[in-house]
Amino acid sequence: xxxxxxxxxxxxxxxxxxxxxxxxxxxxxxxxxxxxxxxxxxxxxxxxxxxxxxxxxxxxxxxxxxxxxxxxxxxxxxxxxxxxxxxxxxxxxxxxxxxxxxxxxxxxxxxxxxxxxxxxxxxxxxxxxxxxxxxxxxxxxxxxxxxxxxxxxxxxxxxxxxxxxxxxxxxxxxxxxxxxxxxxxxxxxxxxxxxxxxxxxxxxxxxxxxxxxxxxxxxxxxxxxxxxxxxxxxxxxxxxxxxxxxxxxxxxxxxxxxxxxxxxxxxxxxxxxxxxxxxxxxxxxxxxxxxxxxxxxxxxxxxxxxxxxxxxxxxxxxxxxxxxxxxxxxxxxxxxxxxxxxxxxxxxxxxxxxxxxxxxxxxxxxxxxxxxxxxxxxxxxxxxxxxxxxxxxxxxxxxxxxxxxx
Ligand code: SF4
Numbered sequence: 001x002x003x004x005x006x007x008x009x010x011x012x013x014x015x016x017x018x019x020x021x022x023x024x025x026x027x028x029x030x031x032x033x034x035x036x037x038x039x040x041x042x043x044x045x046x047x048x049x050x051x052x053x054x055x056x057x058x059x060x061x062x063x064x065x066x067x068x069x070x071x072x073x074x075x076x077x078x079x080x081x082x083x084x085x086x087x088x089x090x091x092x093x094x095x096x097x098x099x100x101x102x103x104x105x106x107x108x109x110x111x112x113x114x115x116x117x118x119x120x121x122x123x124x125x126x127x128x129x130x131x132x133x134x135x136x137x138x139x140x141x142x143x144x145x146x147x148x149x150x151x152x153x154x155x156x157x158x159x160x161x162x163x164x165x166x167x168x169x170x171x172x173x174x175x176x177x178x179x180x181x182x183x184x185x186x187x188x189x190x191x192x193x194x195x196x197x198x199x200x201x202x203x204x205x206x207x208x209x210x211x212x213x214x215x216x217x218x219x220x221x222x223x224x225x226x227x228x229x230x231x232x233x234x235x236x237x238x239x240x241x242x243x244x245x246x247x248x249x250x251x252x253x254x255x256x257x258x259x260x261x262x263x264x265x266x267x268x269x270x271x272x273x274x275x276x277x278x279x280x281x282x283x284x285x286x287x288x289x290x291x292x293x294x295x296x297x298x299x300x301x302x303x304x305x306x307x308x309x310x311x312x313x314x315x316x317x318x319x320x321x322x323x324x325x326x327x328x329x330x331x332x333x334x335x336x337x338x339x340x341x342x343x344x345x346x347x348x349x350x351x352x353x354x355x356x357x358x359x360x361x362x363x364x365x366x367x368x369x370x371x372x373x374x375x376x377x378x379x380x381x382x383x384x385x386x387x388x389x390x391x392x393x394x395x396x397x398x399x400x401x402x403x404x405x406x
Pocket of ligand 1: 324326327330331332333336337341356357358359360361362365
C-alpha cells in the first residue's frame with residue numbers, strides 16, 4: 001500500500017444547501033464538529049493500524065491523505081477548532097496531507113482569524129493542511145454571496161498556496177451553473193484542483209431521477225470538453241487511470257484492482273463506523289454506506305479487521321459487474337470496477353438509462369478517454385518528458401504537495 005486516503009466525517013454542520021450532499025438537511029442544520037476525544041480515538045486507531053502494516057514502517061513507505069469533511073470546519077469556535085486540529089499530531093510521523101472542508105460562507109474577518117490560526121499550527125508543526133471549499137451552487141449564483149465568495153476564496157488561495165474546490169453534483173448544479181460559466185470561474189480564479197462528488201443516498205434519491213442523472217453526465221462531459229488539455233486544474237480522477245490500465249478483464253486482475261482501491265480508501269462516519277470507499281467516480285470517494293444501501297460496517301475499534309471487510313465488499317462488487325450483461329464487453333470495465341460507480345449503482349441503475357450502460361457511466365468515461373488522449377498528444381508535442389515532470393502530472397494536475405505553503 002503506497003497511497004492511503006482516509007475520509008473522516010469530522011464536521012456535519014454546514015451553512016450550504018447542496019442537493020447532492022451526502023448529509024441530509026437535518027444533519028447539516030443540527031450538525032457539529034466531532035468531539036475532540038472521538039477524533040483522538042479515530043486518529044489513535046488509525047496510527048496503530050498503519051503501524052501494524054508490515055509494509056509501512058515509515059512515512060517514506062506511505063502517501064497518507066486525511067480528508068476532514070464534509071461540513072464547514074471554519075464555522076466552529078476558534079479555540080475549539082485549535083484543540084481539534086492539534087489531535088492531528090498523532091499522525092505526524094506519517095507526514096499526512098490534511099484537507100479540511102469549508103463552505104467559505106462565514107464573515108471574512110472571522111475566516112481570516114481562523115485561517116491564521118490553522119496556518120500557524122501548520123507552520124509550527126510542519127503538518128500540511130489545505131482547505132477544500134464545498135461550493136453551494138445556488139448561493140454561488142446569488143448576488144448577495146458573490147462578493148463574500150470572491151473575498152474568502154481569494155484569501156484561502158493566497159494563504160495556503162492552493163485551493164481545492166468541491167461540487168456536490170445534483171440537479172441544482174446543472175440548473176444553476178452552465179459548463180461555460182463554471183470553466184470561466186475556474187480559470188479566472190486560478191483554481192487548480194476540482195472534485196465533483198456524486199453521492200446519491202436513499203434519502204436524496206428522489207432528486208436523482210433518470211433525467212437528472214443524464215443531465216449531470218452531460219454537464220460533466222461538457223465541462224471536460226471545454227477544459228480539454230488545460231493545465232489549470234486537475235482533470236477528473238479517472239483520466240489518470242485511463243492511461244495506465246491494461247486490457248485485462250480477467251477475474252483475477254479485476255479483483256486485484258478492486259481490493260487495492262478499497263484497501264486504500266477508508267471512510268469513517270460521524271458515528272465512528274468504518275467502511276471502504278470506491279475511488280470517486282469523478283470525486284474523491286464514494287463509501288459503501290448504509291446511506292446508499294450497504295449495511296455492513298465495523299467500528300473504528302475493530303480497524304484491524306478492515307481487510308476482511310474489504311474482501312467482502314470486493315467480492316460482492318465483482319459479482320454485480322459479472323451479472324450485468326452490459327459490463328462484460330465494456331471497454332471501461334477495468335476502470336469502472338474500482339470506481340465509486342459500484343457503491344451507488346443499485347441506486348442509479350435504471351432500465352431506461354442508456355442501453356449500453358444501466359448507470360450511464362460509459363458516456364462520461366468515453367469523453368474522459370478522448371480528453372486524456374488529447375492531453376497526452378499535447379504533452380508529446382510540447383516535449384514534456386518524465387525527466388522534468390511526468391506528462392500526466394503536467395496535464396492532469398501538478399504535484400500539489402510542493403505548492404502548499406507551510
Ligand atoms: S461503464 Fe457501465 S457498462 Fe461499463 S463497466 Fe461501468 S457500469 Fe458496466
